[in-house]
Amino acid sequence: MSSDKIDTGRTNRLPLMDDIAVRAGVSLATVDRVLNQRKGVRERTVSLVLRSALEVGYLSQEEYDLLVRPRPPNVVFLLPNGTNPYLRLLGEKVRKRADMRSRDSANIRCFFVDSFAPSALAAALRHHARWADAIACMALDHPAVREATAEIVARNKKVVAIVSDFAPAVRSAYVGLDNQQAGRTAAYLLGRFCRHQKGDVAVIAGSRIYRAHTDREMGFQSLVEEMYPELSIIGVREGHDDRDENYRHTLALIDHHPELVGIYNVGGSSDGIARALKERGRSEDLVFIGHGLSADTRRLLLDGTMDAVINSDPDLVLSAALAACGELSGDGSPPLAPLLKMEILLRENLPL
Structure with a gap:
Protein backbone atom coordinates (compact mmCIF):
# COMPACT_ATOMS: atom_id res chain seq x y z
CA MET A 1 0.00 0.00 0.00
CA SER A 2 1.22 3.47 -0.83
CA SER A 3 1.84 5.91 2.03
CA ASP A 4 1.11 8.93 -0.20
CA LYS A 5 -1.95 10.02 1.82
CA ILE A 6 -3.69 13.30 2.56
CA ASP A 7 -2.76 14.80 5.92
CA THR A 8 -5.54 14.27 8.47
CA GLY A 9 -4.81 17.51 10.26
CA ARG A 10 -3.78 15.78 13.47
CA THR A 11 -0.12 15.76 12.57
CA ASN A 12 2.21 17.42 10.14
CA ARG A 13 3.19 14.14 8.58
CA LEU A 14 1.49 11.46 6.54
CA PRO A 15 0.24 8.43 8.49
CA LEU A 16 2.56 5.43 8.43
CA MET A 17 2.15 1.71 8.97
CA ASP A 18 3.72 2.21 12.41
CA ASP A 19 0.71 4.37 13.34
CA ILE A 20 -1.63 1.56 12.38
CA ALA A 21 0.37 -0.96 14.44
CA VAL A 22 0.24 1.28 17.53
CA ARG A 23 -3.46 2.00 17.20
CA ALA A 24 -4.36 -1.66 16.58
CA GLY A 25 -1.92 -3.01 19.18
CA VAL A 26 -0.28 -5.41 16.75
CA SER A 27 3.15 -5.84 15.20
CA LEU A 28 4.32 -4.03 12.08
CA ALA A 29 4.67 -7.42 10.37
CA THR A 30 0.99 -8.15 11.05
CA VAL A 31 -0.01 -4.80 9.55
CA ASP A 32 2.05 -5.62 6.45
CA ARG A 33 0.39 -9.03 6.09
CA VAL A 34 -3.10 -7.56 6.39
CA LEU A 35 -2.55 -4.68 3.95
CA ASN A 36 -1.04 -7.04 1.38
CA GLN A 37 -3.80 -9.62 1.89
CA ARG A 38 -1.47 -12.43 2.91
CA LYS A 39 -2.81 -15.50 4.67
CA GLY A 40 -2.18 -16.45 8.28
CA VAL A 41 -3.95 -13.62 10.14
CA ARG A 42 -7.15 -14.17 12.11
CA GLU A 43 -10.26 -12.48 10.74
CA ARG A 44 -10.73 -10.49 13.94
CA THR A 45 -7.20 -9.09 13.68
CA VAL A 46 -7.66 -8.30 9.98
CA SER A 47 -10.79 -6.30 10.80
CA LEU A 48 -9.02 -4.43 13.62
CA VAL A 49 -6.02 -3.51 11.46
CA LEU A 50 -8.12 -2.30 8.54
CA ARG A 51 -10.36 -0.22 10.78
CA SER A 52 -7.28 1.33 12.41
CA ALA A 53 -5.77 2.08 9.00
CA LEU A 54 -8.95 3.91 8.03
CA GLU A 55 -9.10 5.86 11.29
CA VAL A 56 -5.49 7.11 11.11
CA GLY A 57 -5.99 8.15 7.49
CA TYR A 58 -3.65 5.58 5.93
CA LEU A 59 -6.51 4.16 3.85
CA SER A 60 -9.22 6.03 2.05
CA GLN A 61 -12.79 4.79 2.39
CA GLU A 62 -12.60 3.33 -1.12
CA GLU A 63 -9.38 1.46 -0.35
CA TYR A 64 -10.82 0.22 2.93
CA ASP A 65 -13.94 -1.08 1.16
CA LEU A 66 -11.77 -3.01 -1.28
CA LEU A 67 -9.58 -4.58 1.39
CA VAL A 68 -12.39 -5.47 3.74
CA ARG A 69 -13.87 -7.80 1.15
CA PRO A 70 -13.01 -11.48 1.61
CA ARG A 71 -9.82 -12.44 -0.22
CA PRO A 72 -10.60 -14.37 -3.43
CA PRO A 73 -9.82 -18.04 -2.87
CA ASN A 74 -6.81 -19.88 -4.25
CA VAL A 75 -8.21 -22.81 -6.23
CA VAL A 76 -6.33 -25.77 -7.70
CA PHE A 77 -7.84 -28.12 -10.29
CA LEU A 78 -6.35 -31.63 -10.38
CA LEU A 79 -7.30 -33.59 -13.50
CA PRO A 80 -6.23 -37.06 -14.66
CA ASN A 81 -3.44 -37.04 -17.22
CA GLY A 82 -3.59 -39.16 -20.35
CA THR A 83 -5.28 -38.98 -23.74
CA ASN A 84 -8.88 -38.27 -22.66
CA PRO A 85 -9.86 -35.36 -24.97
CA TYR A 86 -12.77 -34.20 -22.80
CA LEU A 87 -10.55 -33.83 -19.73
CA ARG A 88 -7.88 -32.06 -21.80
CA LEU A 89 -10.58 -29.68 -23.03
CA LEU A 90 -11.71 -29.07 -19.44
CA GLY A 91 -8.09 -28.37 -18.47
CA GLU A 92 -7.74 -25.86 -21.32
CA LYS A 93 -10.86 -24.05 -20.17
CA VAL A 94 -9.57 -23.94 -16.58
CA ARG A 95 -6.28 -22.43 -17.72
CA LYS A 96 -8.05 -19.92 -19.95
CA ARG A 97 -10.19 -18.85 -16.98
CA ALA A 98 -7.02 -18.50 -14.90
CA ASP A 99 -5.48 -16.21 -17.54
CA MET A 100 -8.59 -14.00 -17.51
CA ARG A 101 -8.49 -13.49 -13.75
CA SER A 102 -9.65 -10.17 -12.33
CA ARG A 103 -8.92 -8.66 -8.92
CA ASP A 104 -12.05 -10.12 -7.35
CA SER A 105 -11.99 -13.59 -8.94
CA ALA A 106 -10.32 -16.74 -7.70
CA ASN A 107 -6.62 -17.42 -8.21
CA ILE A 108 -6.70 -20.60 -10.32
CA ARG A 109 -4.07 -23.20 -11.12
CA CYS A 110 -4.51 -26.46 -13.03
CA PHE A 111 -2.38 -29.60 -12.93
CA PHE A 112 -2.65 -33.02 -14.58
CA VAL A 113 -1.73 -35.89 -12.26
CA ASP A 114 -1.61 -39.67 -12.39
CA SER A 115 -5.03 -40.34 -10.94
CA PHE A 116 -4.72 -44.10 -11.50
CA ALA A 117 -2.06 -44.12 -8.74
CA PRO A 118 -3.91 -43.40 -5.46
CA SER A 119 -0.74 -42.71 -3.45
CA ALA A 120 0.48 -40.19 -6.04
CA LEU A 121 -2.89 -38.48 -6.09
CA ALA A 122 -3.04 -38.32 -2.28
CA ALA A 123 0.45 -36.75 -2.27
CA ALA A 124 -0.67 -34.20 -4.88
CA LEU A 125 -3.72 -33.27 -2.79
CA ARG A 126 -1.58 -32.66 0.30
CA HIS A 127 1.06 -30.75 -1.67
CA HIS A 128 -1.33 -28.35 -3.40
CA ALA A 129 -3.38 -27.81 -0.23
CA ARG A 130 -0.43 -25.82 1.13
CA TRP A 131 -1.29 -23.01 -1.29
CA ALA A 132 -4.92 -23.67 -2.15
CA ASP A 133 -8.00 -22.75 -0.17
CA ALA A 134 -9.93 -25.26 -2.28
CA ILE A 135 -9.10 -28.15 -4.59
CA ALA A 136 -11.43 -29.36 -7.34
CA CYS A 137 -10.54 -32.77 -8.68
CA MET A 138 -11.70 -35.88 -10.48
CA ALA A 139 -10.21 -38.47 -8.20
CA LEU A 140 -10.24 -42.14 -7.36
CA ASP A 141 -12.53 -43.21 -4.53
CA HIS A 142 -9.70 -44.94 -2.65
CA PRO A 143 -8.75 -45.06 1.07
CA ALA A 144 -5.50 -43.12 0.51
CA VAL A 145 -7.37 -40.36 -1.33
CA ARG A 146 -10.16 -40.29 1.25
CA GLU A 147 -7.60 -39.93 4.06
CA ALA A 148 -5.85 -37.02 2.35
CA THR A 149 -9.21 -35.36 1.66
CA ALA A 150 -10.28 -35.68 5.30
CA GLU A 151 -7.00 -34.06 6.45
CA ILE A 152 -7.46 -31.12 4.08
CA VAL A 153 -11.13 -30.53 4.98
CA ALA A 154 -10.22 -30.68 8.69
CA ARG A 155 -7.97 -27.66 8.05
CA ASN A 156 -11.03 -25.66 6.91
CA LYS A 157 -10.15 -26.02 3.24
CA LYS A 158 -12.49 -27.41 0.58
CA VAL A 159 -12.19 -30.43 -1.65
CA VAL A 160 -14.77 -30.52 -4.45
CA ALA A 161 -15.36 -33.65 -6.53
CA ILE A 162 -15.93 -32.98 -10.22
CA VAL A 163 -17.23 -35.35 -12.94
CA SER A 164 -16.76 -38.40 -10.66
CA ASP A 165 -17.73 -38.35 -7.00
CA PHE A 166 -15.40 -39.63 -4.28
CA ALA A 167 -15.07 -39.56 -0.50
CA PRO A 168 -18.72 -38.44 -0.10
CA ALA A 169 -18.49 -38.55 3.69
CA VAL A 170 -15.75 -35.92 3.80
CA ARG A 171 -15.50 -34.01 0.49
CA SER A 172 -17.14 -30.57 0.41
CA ALA A 173 -19.36 -30.91 -2.67
CA TYR A 174 -19.88 -32.85 -5.90
CA VAL A 175 -20.27 -31.25 -9.33
CA GLY A 176 -21.30 -33.58 -12.14
CA LEU A 177 -23.97 -35.81 -13.58
CA ASP A 178 -26.11 -38.39 -11.85
CA SER A 312 -21.99 -32.28 -19.43
CA ASP A 313 -20.92 -28.86 -20.68
CA PRO A 314 -17.32 -28.26 -19.46
CA ASP A 315 -18.05 -24.54 -19.03
CA LEU A 316 -20.86 -25.43 -16.63
CA VAL A 317 -18.61 -27.92 -14.83
CA LEU A 318 -15.99 -25.20 -14.37
CA SER A 319 -18.44 -22.51 -13.23
CA ALA A 320 -20.23 -24.83 -10.80
CA ALA A 321 -16.92 -26.09 -9.40
CA LEU A 322 -15.63 -22.55 -8.82
CA ALA A 323 -18.90 -21.62 -7.11
CA ALA A 324 -18.59 -24.64 -4.81
CA CYS A 325 -14.94 -23.77 -4.09
CA GLY A 326 -15.55 -20.11 -3.37
CA GLU A 327 -18.99 -19.69 -1.87
CA LEU A 328 -20.29 -20.31 1.62
CA SER A 329 -23.87 -20.47 2.83
CA GLY A 330 -25.09 -18.34 5.70
CA ASP A 331 -23.97 -20.83 8.35
CA GLY A 332 -20.46 -21.07 6.92
CA SER A 333 -20.95 -24.45 5.26
CA PRO A 334 -20.37 -25.12 1.55
CA PRO A 335 -23.46 -24.82 -0.66
CA LEU A 336 -25.11 -27.91 -2.03
CA ALA A 337 -23.96 -28.09 -5.65
CA PRO A 338 -26.80 -29.17 -7.95
CA LEU A 339 -26.36 -32.09 -10.31
CA LEU A 340 -25.49 -30.84 -13.76
CA LYS A 341 -27.83 -31.03 -16.72
CA MET A 342 -27.27 -34.06 -18.95
CA GLU A 343 -27.03 -33.37 -22.68
CA ILE A 344 -27.83 -36.11 -25.20
CA LEU A 345 -26.08 -35.15 -28.42
CA LEU A 346 -26.72 -36.67 -31.83
CA ARG A 347 -25.40 -35.72 -35.23
CA GLU A 348 -28.40 -33.48 -35.86
CA ASN A 349 -28.29 -31.39 -32.67
CA LEU A 350 -24.56 -30.72 -32.26
CA PRO A 351 -23.97 -27.24 -30.78
CA LEU A 352 -21.96 -24.88 -32.94
Whole structure:
Protein backbone atom coordinates (compact mmCIF):
# COMPACT_ATOMS: atom_id res chain seq x y z
CA MET A 1 0.00 0.00 0.00
CA SER A 2 1.22 3.47 -0.83
CA SER A 3 1.84 5.91 2.03
CA ASP A 4 1.11 8.93 -0.20
CA LYS A 5 -1.95 10.02 1.82
CA ILE A 6 -3.69 13.30 2.56
CA ASP A 7 -2.76 14.80 5.92
CA THR A 8 -5.54 14.27 8.47
CA GLY A 9 -4.81 17.51 10.26
CA ARG A 10 -3.78 15.78 13.47
CA THR A 11 -0.12 15.76 12.57
CA ASN A 12 2.21 17.42 10.14
CA ARG A 13 3.19 14.14 8.58
CA LEU A 14 1.49 11.46 6.54
CA PRO A 15 0.24 8.43 8.49
CA LEU A 16 2.56 5.43 8.43
CA MET A 17 2.15 1.71 8.97
CA ASP A 18 3.72 2.21 12.41
CA ASP A 19 0.71 4.37 13.34
CA ILE A 20 -1.63 1.56 12.38
CA ALA A 21 0.37 -0.96 14.44
CA VAL A 22 0.24 1.28 17.53
CA ARG A 23 -3.46 2.00 17.20
CA ALA A 24 -4.36 -1.66 16.58
CA GLY A 25 -1.92 -3.01 19.18
CA VAL A 26 -0.28 -5.41 16.75
CA SER A 27 3.15 -5.84 15.20
CA LEU A 28 4.32 -4.03 12.08
CA ALA A 29 4.67 -7.42 10.37
CA THR A 30 0.99 -8.15 11.05
CA VAL A 31 -0.01 -4.80 9.55
CA ASP A 32 2.05 -5.62 6.45
CA ARG A 33 0.39 -9.03 6.09
CA VAL A 34 -3.10 -7.56 6.39
CA LEU A 35 -2.55 -4.68 3.95
CA ASN A 36 -1.04 -7.04 1.38
CA GLN A 37 -3.80 -9.62 1.89
CA ARG A 38 -1.47 -12.43 2.91
CA LYS A 39 -2.81 -15.50 4.67
CA GLY A 40 -2.18 -16.45 8.28
CA VAL A 41 -3.95 -13.62 10.14
CA ARG A 42 -7.15 -14.17 12.11
CA GLU A 43 -10.26 -12.48 10.74
CA ARG A 44 -10.73 -10.49 13.94
CA THR A 45 -7.20 -9.09 13.68
CA VAL A 46 -7.66 -8.30 9.98
CA SER A 47 -10.79 -6.30 10.80
CA LEU A 48 -9.02 -4.43 13.62
CA VAL A 49 -6.02 -3.51 11.46
CA LEU A 50 -8.12 -2.30 8.54
CA ARG A 51 -10.36 -0.22 10.78
CA SER A 52 -7.28 1.33 12.41
CA ALA A 53 -5.77 2.08 9.00
CA LEU A 54 -8.95 3.91 8.03
CA GLU A 55 -9.10 5.86 11.29
CA VAL A 56 -5.49 7.11 11.11
CA GLY A 57 -5.99 8.15 7.49
CA TYR A 58 -3.65 5.58 5.93
CA LEU A 59 -6.51 4.16 3.85
CA SER A 60 -9.22 6.03 2.05
CA GLN A 61 -12.79 4.79 2.39
CA GLU A 62 -12.60 3.33 -1.12
CA GLU A 63 -9.38 1.46 -0.35
CA TYR A 64 -10.82 0.22 2.93
CA ASP A 65 -13.94 -1.08 1.16
CA LEU A 66 -11.77 -3.01 -1.28
CA LEU A 67 -9.58 -4.58 1.39
CA VAL A 68 -12.39 -5.47 3.74
CA ARG A 69 -13.87 -7.80 1.15
CA PRO A 70 -13.01 -11.48 1.61
CA ARG A 71 -9.82 -12.44 -0.22
CA PRO A 72 -10.60 -14.37 -3.43
CA PRO A 73 -9.82 -18.04 -2.87
CA ASN A 74 -6.81 -19.88 -4.25
CA VAL A 75 -8.21 -22.81 -6.23
CA VAL A 76 -6.33 -25.77 -7.70
CA PHE A 77 -7.84 -28.12 -10.29
CA LEU A 78 -6.35 -31.63 -10.38
CA LEU A 79 -7.30 -33.59 -13.50
CA PRO A 80 -6.23 -37.06 -14.66
CA ASN A 81 -3.44 -37.04 -17.22
CA GLY A 82 -3.59 -39.16 -20.35
CA THR A 83 -5.28 -38.98 -23.74
CA ASN A 84 -8.88 -38.27 -22.66
CA PRO A 85 -9.86 -35.36 -24.97
CA TYR A 86 -12.77 -34.20 -22.80
CA LEU A 87 -10.55 -33.83 -19.73
CA ARG A 88 -7.88 -32.06 -21.80
CA LEU A 89 -10.58 -29.68 -23.03
CA LEU A 90 -11.71 -29.07 -19.44
CA GLY A 91 -8.09 -28.37 -18.47
CA GLU A 92 -7.74 -25.86 -21.32
CA LYS A 93 -10.86 -24.05 -20.17
CA VAL A 94 -9.57 -23.94 -16.58
CA ARG A 95 -6.28 -22.43 -17.72
CA LYS A 96 -8.05 -19.92 -19.95
CA ARG A 97 -10.19 -18.85 -16.98
CA ALA A 98 -7.02 -18.50 -14.90
CA ASP A 99 -5.48 -16.21 -17.54
CA MET A 100 -8.59 -14.00 -17.51
CA ARG A 101 -8.49 -13.49 -13.75
CA SER A 102 -9.65 -10.17 -12.33
CA ARG A 103 -8.92 -8.66 -8.92
CA ASP A 104 -12.05 -10.12 -7.35
CA SER A 105 -11.99 -13.59 -8.94
CA ALA A 106 -10.32 -16.74 -7.70
CA ASN A 107 -6.62 -17.42 -8.21
CA ILE A 108 -6.70 -20.60 -10.32
CA ARG A 109 -4.07 -23.20 -11.12
CA CYS A 110 -4.51 -26.46 -13.03
CA PHE A 111 -2.38 -29.60 -12.93
CA PHE A 112 -2.65 -33.02 -14.58
CA VAL A 113 -1.73 -35.89 -12.26
CA ASP A 114 -1.61 -39.67 -12.39
CA SER A 115 -5.03 -40.34 -10.94
CA PHE A 116 -4.72 -44.10 -11.50
CA ALA A 117 -2.06 -44.12 -8.74
CA PRO A 118 -3.91 -43.40 -5.46
CA SER A 119 -0.74 -42.71 -3.45
CA ALA A 120 0.48 -40.19 -6.04
CA LEU A 121 -2.89 -38.48 -6.09
CA ALA A 122 -3.04 -38.32 -2.28
CA ALA A 123 0.45 -36.75 -2.27
CA ALA A 124 -0.67 -34.20 -4.88
CA LEU A 125 -3.72 -33.27 -2.79
CA ARG A 126 -1.58 -32.66 0.30
CA HIS A 127 1.06 -30.75 -1.67
CA HIS A 128 -1.33 -28.35 -3.40
CA ALA A 129 -3.38 -27.81 -0.23
CA ARG A 130 -0.43 -25.82 1.13
CA TRP A 131 -1.29 -23.01 -1.29
CA ALA A 132 -4.92 -23.67 -2.15
CA ASP A 133 -8.00 -22.75 -0.17
CA ALA A 134 -9.93 -25.26 -2.28
CA ILE A 135 -9.10 -28.15 -4.59
CA ALA A 136 -11.43 -29.36 -7.34
CA CYS A 137 -10.54 -32.77 -8.68
CA MET A 138 -11.70 -35.88 -10.48
CA ALA A 139 -10.21 -38.47 -8.20
CA LEU A 140 -10.24 -42.14 -7.36
CA ASP A 141 -12.53 -43.21 -4.53
CA HIS A 142 -9.70 -44.94 -2.65
CA PRO A 143 -8.75 -45.06 1.07
CA ALA A 144 -5.50 -43.12 0.51
CA VAL A 145 -7.37 -40.36 -1.33
CA ARG A 146 -10.16 -40.29 1.25
CA GLU A 147 -7.60 -39.93 4.06
CA ALA A 148 -5.85 -37.02 2.35
CA THR A 149 -9.21 -35.36 1.66
CA ALA A 150 -10.28 -35.68 5.30
CA GLU A 151 -7.00 -34.06 6.45
CA ILE A 152 -7.46 -31.12 4.08
CA VAL A 153 -11.13 -30.53 4.98
CA ALA A 154 -10.22 -30.68 8.69
CA ARG A 155 -7.97 -27.66 8.05
CA ASN A 156 -11.03 -25.66 6.91
CA LYS A 157 -10.15 -26.02 3.24
CA LYS A 158 -12.49 -27.41 0.58
CA VAL A 159 -12.19 -30.43 -1.65
CA VAL A 160 -14.77 -30.52 -4.45
CA ALA A 161 -15.36 -33.65 -6.53
CA ILE A 162 -15.93 -32.98 -10.22
CA VAL A 163 -17.23 -35.35 -12.94
CA SER A 164 -16.76 -38.40 -10.66
CA ASP A 165 -17.73 -38.35 -7.00
CA PHE A 166 -15.40 -39.63 -4.28
CA ALA A 167 -15.07 -39.56 -0.50
CA PRO A 168 -18.72 -38.44 -0.10
CA ALA A 169 -18.49 -38.55 3.69
CA VAL A 170 -15.75 -35.92 3.80
CA ARG A 171 -15.50 -34.01 0.49
CA SER A 172 -17.14 -30.57 0.41
CA ALA A 173 -19.36 -30.91 -2.67
CA TYR A 174 -19.88 -32.85 -5.90
CA VAL A 175 -20.27 -31.25 -9.33
CA GLY A 176 -21.30 -33.58 -12.14
CA LEU A 177 -23.97 -35.81 -13.58
CA ASP A 178 -26.11 -38.39 -11.85
CA ASN A 179 -23.95 -41.17 -13.28
CA GLN A 180 -26.34 -44.05 -12.67
CA GLN A 181 -28.94 -42.08 -14.59
CA ALA A 182 -26.38 -41.49 -17.35
CA GLY A 183 -25.71 -45.23 -17.60
CA ARG A 184 -29.42 -46.04 -17.79
CA THR A 185 -29.85 -43.39 -20.47
CA ALA A 186 -27.02 -44.93 -22.50
CA ALA A 187 -28.65 -48.37 -22.21
CA TYR A 188 -32.01 -46.99 -23.31
CA LEU A 189 -30.47 -45.31 -26.35
CA LEU A 190 -28.42 -48.36 -27.32
CA GLY A 191 -31.42 -50.68 -27.00
CA ARG A 192 -33.59 -48.40 -29.11
CA PHE A 193 -30.91 -48.06 -31.78
CA CYS A 194 -30.51 -51.86 -31.86
CA ARG A 195 -34.27 -52.19 -32.57
CA HIS A 196 -34.57 -55.28 -30.35
CA GLN A 197 -31.86 -57.03 -32.34
CA LYS A 198 -30.46 -60.02 -30.48
CA GLY A 199 -26.75 -59.93 -29.74
CA ASP A 200 -23.90 -58.97 -27.45
CA VAL A 201 -23.06 -55.55 -26.06
CA ALA A 202 -19.77 -54.52 -24.46
CA VAL A 203 -18.85 -51.91 -21.87
CA ILE A 204 -15.46 -50.18 -21.88
CA ALA A 205 -14.53 -48.18 -18.77
CA GLY A 206 -11.57 -46.06 -17.77
CA SER A 207 -11.33 -47.79 -14.40
CA ARG A 208 -13.89 -49.16 -11.99
CA ILE A 209 -12.05 -47.39 -9.22
CA TYR A 210 -13.70 -44.22 -10.56
CA ARG A 211 -17.11 -44.04 -8.94
CA ALA A 212 -18.56 -42.38 -12.06
CA HIS A 213 -17.56 -45.35 -14.21
CA THR A 214 -18.91 -47.89 -11.72
CA ASP A 215 -22.20 -46.01 -11.39
CA ARG A 216 -22.59 -45.72 -15.16
CA GLU A 217 -21.89 -49.43 -15.58
CA MET A 218 -24.44 -50.32 -12.89
CA GLY A 219 -27.08 -48.08 -14.44
CA PHE A 220 -26.41 -49.48 -17.90
CA GLN A 221 -26.62 -53.09 -16.77
CA SER A 222 -29.78 -52.58 -14.73
CA LEU A 223 -31.75 -51.08 -17.63
CA VAL A 224 -30.50 -53.64 -20.19
CA GLU A 225 -31.67 -56.44 -17.91
CA GLU A 226 -34.97 -54.64 -17.29
CA MET A 227 -35.89 -53.66 -20.86
CA TYR A 228 -33.70 -55.53 -23.34
CA PRO A 229 -33.36 -59.21 -22.34
CA GLU A 230 -32.37 -60.03 -25.93
CA LEU A 231 -29.07 -58.18 -25.38
CA SER A 232 -26.24 -59.91 -23.47
CA ILE A 233 -23.58 -57.84 -21.70
CA ILE A 234 -20.28 -59.62 -22.27
CA GLY A 235 -18.27 -57.94 -19.54
CA VAL A 236 -16.34 -54.76 -18.86
CA ARG A 237 -12.90 -53.89 -20.20
CA GLU A 238 -10.82 -51.23 -18.47
CA GLY A 239 -8.98 -48.99 -20.93
CA HIS A 240 -7.80 -46.34 -18.43
CA ASP A 241 -9.10 -43.61 -20.75
CA ASP A 242 -6.20 -44.39 -23.07
CA ARG A 243 -6.94 -44.43 -26.82
CA ASP A 244 -4.44 -47.20 -27.55
CA GLU A 245 -5.79 -49.49 -24.83
CA ASN A 246 -9.34 -48.81 -25.99
CA TYR A 247 -8.30 -49.64 -29.55
CA ARG A 248 -6.83 -53.01 -28.53
CA HIS A 249 -9.83 -53.89 -26.38
CA THR A 250 -12.21 -53.13 -29.23
CA LEU A 251 -10.26 -55.21 -31.73
CA ALA A 252 -10.38 -58.17 -29.32
CA LEU A 253 -14.12 -57.69 -28.72
CA ILE A 254 -14.90 -57.66 -32.43
CA ASP A 255 -12.65 -60.63 -33.19
CA HIS A 256 -13.91 -62.85 -30.35
CA HIS A 257 -17.60 -61.88 -30.31
CA PRO A 258 -19.09 -62.09 -33.80
CA GLU A 259 -22.55 -61.32 -32.37
CA LEU A 260 -21.40 -57.94 -31.03
CA VAL A 261 -24.04 -55.29 -31.82
CA GLY A 262 -23.15 -52.41 -29.47
CA ILE A 263 -20.46 -50.75 -27.37
CA TYR A 264 -20.91 -48.32 -24.47
CA ASN A 265 -17.80 -46.34 -23.51
CA VAL A 266 -18.39 -45.08 -19.97
CA GLY A 267 -15.12 -43.12 -19.97
CA GLY A 268 -13.13 -41.14 -22.54
CA SER A 269 -10.82 -41.59 -25.51
CA SER A 270 -13.57 -42.84 -27.80
CA ASP A 271 -11.32 -42.22 -30.79
CA GLY A 272 -9.40 -45.43 -29.99
CA ILE A 273 -12.63 -47.45 -30.12
CA ALA A 274 -13.64 -45.76 -33.37
CA ARG A 275 -10.30 -46.60 -35.01
CA ALA A 276 -10.83 -50.29 -34.32
CA LEU A 277 -14.44 -50.19 -35.58
CA LYS A 278 -13.32 -48.62 -38.85
CA GLU A 279 -10.45 -51.05 -39.34
CA ARG A 280 -12.80 -54.02 -38.89
CA GLY A 281 -15.55 -52.49 -41.05
CA ARG A 282 -18.02 -52.24 -38.13
CA SER A 283 -18.41 -48.46 -37.88
CA GLU A 284 -21.77 -48.41 -39.67
CA ASP A 285 -23.62 -51.43 -38.29
CA LEU A 286 -22.48 -51.45 -34.63
CA VAL A 287 -24.16 -49.04 -32.17
CA PHE A 288 -21.63 -46.90 -30.31
CA ILE A 289 -22.58 -44.67 -27.34
CA GLY A 290 -20.02 -42.60 -25.41
CA HIS A 291 -19.41 -39.63 -23.14
CA GLY A 292 -17.98 -36.14 -23.47
CA LEU A 293 -18.27 -33.80 -26.46
CA SER A 294 -14.83 -32.88 -27.77
CA ALA A 295 -13.23 -32.50 -31.19
CA ASP A 296 -12.92 -36.27 -31.67
CA THR A 297 -16.44 -37.25 -30.60
CA ARG A 298 -17.90 -34.40 -32.67
CA ARG A 299 -16.12 -35.78 -35.74
CA LEU A 300 -17.29 -39.32 -34.95
CA LEU A 301 -20.90 -38.20 -34.59
CA LEU A 302 -20.72 -36.38 -37.91
CA ASP A 303 -19.27 -39.36 -39.81
CA GLY A 304 -21.74 -41.80 -38.21
CA THR A 305 -19.25 -43.89 -36.23
CA MET A 306 -20.82 -42.77 -32.94
CA ASP A 307 -24.58 -42.76 -32.52
CA ALA A 308 -24.89 -40.59 -29.39
CA VAL A 309 -22.74 -38.73 -26.89
CA ILE A 310 -23.82 -38.05 -23.31
CA ASN A 311 -22.30 -34.76 -22.27
CA SER A 312 -21.99 -32.28 -19.43
CA ASP A 313 -20.92 -28.86 -20.68
CA PRO A 314 -17.32 -28.26 -19.46
CA ASP A 315 -18.05 -24.54 -19.03
CA LEU A 316 -20.86 -25.43 -16.63
CA VAL A 317 -18.61 -27.92 -14.83
CA LEU A 318 -15.99 -25.20 -14.37
CA SER A 319 -18.44 -22.51 -13.23
CA ALA A 320 -20.23 -24.83 -10.80
CA ALA A 321 -16.92 -26.09 -9.40
CA LEU A 322 -15.63 -22.55 -8.82
CA ALA A 323 -18.90 -21.62 -7.11
CA ALA A 324 -18.59 -24.64 -4.81
CA CYS A 325 -14.94 -23.77 -4.09
CA GLY A 326 -15.55 -20.11 -3.37
CA GLU A 327 -18.99 -19.69 -1.87
CA LEU A 328 -20.29 -20.31 1.62
CA SER A 329 -23.87 -20.47 2.83
CA GLY A 330 -25.09 -18.34 5.70
CA ASP A 331 -23.97 -20.83 8.35
CA GLY A 332 -20.46 -21.07 6.92
CA SER A 333 -20.95 -24.45 5.26
CA PRO A 334 -20.37 -25.12 1.55
CA PRO A 335 -23.46 -24.82 -0.66
CA LEU A 336 -25.11 -27.91 -2.03
CA ALA A 337 -23.96 -28.09 -5.65
CA PRO A 338 -26.80 -29.17 -7.95
CA LEU A 339 -26.36 -32.09 -10.31
CA LEU A 340 -25.49 -30.84 -13.76
CA LYS A 341 -27.83 -31.03 -16.72
CA MET A 342 -27.27 -34.06 -18.95
CA GLU A 343 -27.03 -33.37 -22.68
CA ILE A 344 -27.83 -36.11 -25.20
CA LEU A 345 -26.08 -35.15 -28.42
CA LEU A 346 -26.72 -36.67 -31.83
CA ARG A 347 -25.40 -35.72 -35.23
CA GLU A 348 -28.40 -33.48 -35.86
CA ASN A 349 -28.29 -31.39 -32.67
CA LEU A 350 -24.56 -30.72 -32.26
CA PRO A 351 -23.97 -27.24 -30.78
CA LEU A 352 -21.96 -24.88 -32.94
